[in-house]
Amino acid sequence: MTYARVRRGSNPSLTPLPRAVESAGLSSIYFVSLGCPKNQVDTELMLGQVQAAGHSLVDAPDGADVIVVNTCAFIDAAKEESVDTILEMAQHKGTKGKLVVTGCLAQRYAGELQNDIPEIDHILGSGDFQSISKVLAPTKGQGQGKKKLNVIQVSETPEYIYDHEAPRVRIGAKHSAYVKIAEGCDRPCSFCIIPKLRGPQRSRQIADIVAEARQLADEGALELNLIAQDLTRYGWDQGSSPASRQTLAQLLRELGKIDSVEWIRLHYTFPSAFDDDLIDAIASEPKVVKYIDVPLQHISDAMLKRMRRGHSSRVTRELVTKLRERIDNVVLRTTFIVGHPGETPEEFAELCDFVRESKFDRAGAFTYSVEPGTTSAMLPHRVAAEVMAERQQQLMEIQRVISRERHEAMVGKEIEILVEGESSESEYLMEGRWYGQAPGIDGVTYLTDGRVAPGSLVRARVTQASDYDLAATLEL
Numbered sequence: 513m514t515y516a517r518v519r520r521g522s523n524p525s526l527t528p529l530p531r532a533v534e535s536a537g538l539s540s541i542y543f544v545s546l547g548c549p550k551n552q553v554d555t556e557l558m559l560g561q562v563q564a565a566g567h568s569l570v571d572a573p574d575g576a577d578v579i580v581v582n583t584c585a586f587i588d589a590a591k592e593e594s595v596d597t598i599l600e601m602a603q604h605k606g607t608k609g610k611l612v613v614t615g616c617l618a619q620r621y622a623g624e625l626q627n628d629i630p631e632i633d634h635i636l637g638s639g640d641f642q643s644i645s646k647v648l649a650p651t652k653g654q655g656q657g658k659k660k661l662n663v664i665q666v667s668e669t670p671e672y673i674y675d676h677e678a679p680r681v682r683i684g685a686k687h688s689a690y691v692k693i694a695e696g697c698d699r700p701c702s703f704c705i706i707p708k709l710r711g712p713q714r715s716r717q718i719a720d721i722v723a724e725a726r727q728l729a730d731e732g733a734l735e736l737n738l739i740a741q742d743l744t745r746y747g748w749d750q751g752s753s754p755a756s757r758q759t760l761a762q763l764l765r766e767l768g769k770i771d772s773v774e775w776i777r778l779h780y781t782f783p784s785a786f787d788d789d790l791i792d793a794i795a796s797e798p799k800v801v802k803y804i805d806v807p808l809q810h811i812s813d814a815m816l817k818r819m820r821r822g823h824s825s826r827v828t829r830e831l832v833t834k835l836r837e838r839i840d841n842v843v844l845r846t847t848f849i850v851g852h853p854g855e856t857p858e859e860f861a862e863l864c865d866f867v868r869e870s871k872f873d874r875a876g877a878f879t880y881s882v883e884p885g886t887t888s889a890m891l892p893h894r895v896a897a898e899v900m901a902e903r904q905q906q907l908m909e910i911q912r913v914i915s916r917e918r919h920e921a922m923v924g925k926e927i928e929i930l931v932e933g934e935s936s937e938s939e940y941l942m943e944g945r946w947y948g949q950a951p952g953i954d955g956v957t958y959l960t961d962g963r964v965a966p967g968s969l970v971r972a973r974v975t976q977a978s979d980y981d982l983a984a985t986l987e988l
Contacts, residue, residue: 539577539610539648540570544601545683546594547584549690549739549779549952551615552683553674555582558614558644560679565645573604578648582641583617585709587881591617602631610634610648614641616709622666634663638709639670639695642678670696670711676724685932686732687967688951690739693721693763697741698749699782701809702820702887703852703880706741713742713749718763725767734967735775735930736767737951743778744785761793768797774969775930777950779805783831784823795839801947802839806831807847811866812859819852820887832870843948845874850907851900852880853891860903864910871914874954877907912979919977926973926988929957933966944970946982955980962986 541562545555558580559569570576579601583594594617605611613625614636622635634647643665673695674680682689694715697707725736740746744760751757767776776799783806794800810816811825835842848863867875879900882889895903927946935941935958942959949955957972960983964970972984 538565539567540575541567541578541580541648542570542573542576544579544581544597546582546597547586547590547615549737550692550695550741551582551584553680553690553692553739554615554638554641556680556683557674557678558582558641559681559683561642561645562648563681564679565648567645567648573601575606576604576609578610578612579605580612580614580644583613583615585616585620586706587878587883589881598625598629598632602629605631612636612644612647614638614644619666619670619709620705622664626664635666637666637670639667639672639711640665642672642674667711670709671714673714673716675716675720676727682728682731685951685966687930688735688737689728689733690737691721691725691728692716692739693743693760694740694746694749698745699742699822700820700887702818702891703849703883705883705886708885710741713740713745715740715747715749715758718758718766721763722766722770725770725773729770729772732967734773734969735777735951736773737777737779738763739779741780742782742785744781744790748785759789761787761789764790764793764797764800768799773799775947776800777803777947779950781806783808783828784821786831786835791834791838794842802842803845803947803950804835804839804842805845805950805953809847809849810852810855810859810863812855812862815852815855815859815863818854818888818891819849843873845950845954846872847876847878848907849878849880850903851895851897853888853895854893855880855895855903864907867907867910867914871918872911873918873948874915875907875911877904877911879904916977916979919979919982922974922982923977924974926971927957927984929959929970929972929984931959931964931966931968931970932956935959942986944972955982957982957984959983960985 543555543559545552573579581598581601584590585594598613602611610633611631612634613632616638618635619638625632625635636643647663694713696711696713698713746760747758764776781804808828809819809821811828813825850860929944929946931942931944933943935943942964943956944959946957959972970986971988972986973988974982974984976983
């Protein structure tokens with residue numbers, strides 16, 4: 513069995529790849545994928561490309577001809593994990609191997625990586641990973657005993673976006689797949705470095721996305737997780753007016769026609785870009801799960817202005833109300849930033865009150881991370897690290913109580929579960945998710961009183977609730 517190593521946050525996992533990729537090739541390659549699902553898709557595309565080029569994939573770094581690390585650089589913790597992983601892999605590559613670093617850290621700090629970690633042989637930017645098979649091809653004069661040159665390929669403005677014809681080797685469960693419908697971002701949020709790392713927004717055509725979705729469905733995907741840096745502005749880069757461009761609502765209706773797809777899930781929507789047509793599509797399309805991931809970041813008007821979010825607290829409150837009124841049983845997930853420069857105790861208290869009042873099904877809180885090159889990094893009135901940590905803990909305690917109440921209200925109800933497989937907690941339990949639990953982000957539902965094949969959709973009755981997980985019985 514061959515593996516790509518996938519690390520997200522503090523929960524690294526080894527995920528199996530098909531045995532068919534273990535064919536003879538030019539090099540044996542070991543992959544490490546860090547960061548978000550969007551990065552995972554990039555890794556899957558690199559896996560597909562090197563497989564198509566005849567390389568083989570191995571399950572451990574020791575002895576591999578090539579080690580590839582696909583990095584993240586979104587916040588300080590992600591940068592630290594990326595650097596630590598590169599240094600760890602550098603110890604495994606040996607004297608004849610190659611170490612390739614790609615992704616957001618490579619895009620942002622190519623020069624520093626070249627100077628500080630000489631063990632790196634190739635550096636590819638976030639929009640240049642499609643050149644992976646080219647940089648791995650043997651070059652003239654690179655004989656045994658000669659030092660390999662450090663090759664950097666980092667486009668100043670990333671432009672690449674894949675299509676359905678790009679080779680792709682999926683990581684993880686076959687019944688759940690990520691589909692990147694756009695790349696890059698045009699928003700000016702003051703705290704965010706993503707537009708500089710990923711370039712301007714570029715949306716794929718609906719026909720191309722549907723073609724990929726059909727391929728994934730043919731391979732066994734029941735759940736399609738639509739991802740982008742800014743999902744709700746899908747298609748906005750294709751024309752100056754709504755009539756001249758494709759929309760997310762149109763895409764959802766087309767994806768809903770694929771027979772074997774059961775769940776279509778939206779990630780990373782933006783509050784000010786919801787229109788009535790999109791809300792109607794989410795509400796009316798039976799295969800679009802009633803789960804919306806909408807990062808709000810704050811509620812104070814002064815903070816939203818400092819963050820350059822482009823909308824007011826009134827827009828946020830009206831959207832939350834509208835989504836709940838027009839979409840039956842909608843599950844709302846959001847994230848907030850605490851400790852952004854200038855955040856006063858009064859503004860934080862306003863945020864806490866908003867969370868108490870809104871009772872989101874899911875919410876996460878992150879402490880502000882200084883990102884050089886962003887507008888926020890130049891703002892005065894920094895919040896002390898210990899104050900940020902206290903605010904994060906306070907906000908998450910408010911949400912923990914709300915999440916517990918939400919879950920306890922589900923006890924006794926029957927829900928549909930997408931089964932993941934045997935639980936990591938116990939061999940006597942199965943594990944799955946209802947539509948209100950997104951893969952890799954939210955909690956899980958533990959299943960008792962039966963065995964079910966992974967990838968099955970089953971009915972179960974909720975028997976117990978915790979802060980973030982559920983337990984349910986298969987005996988109805």
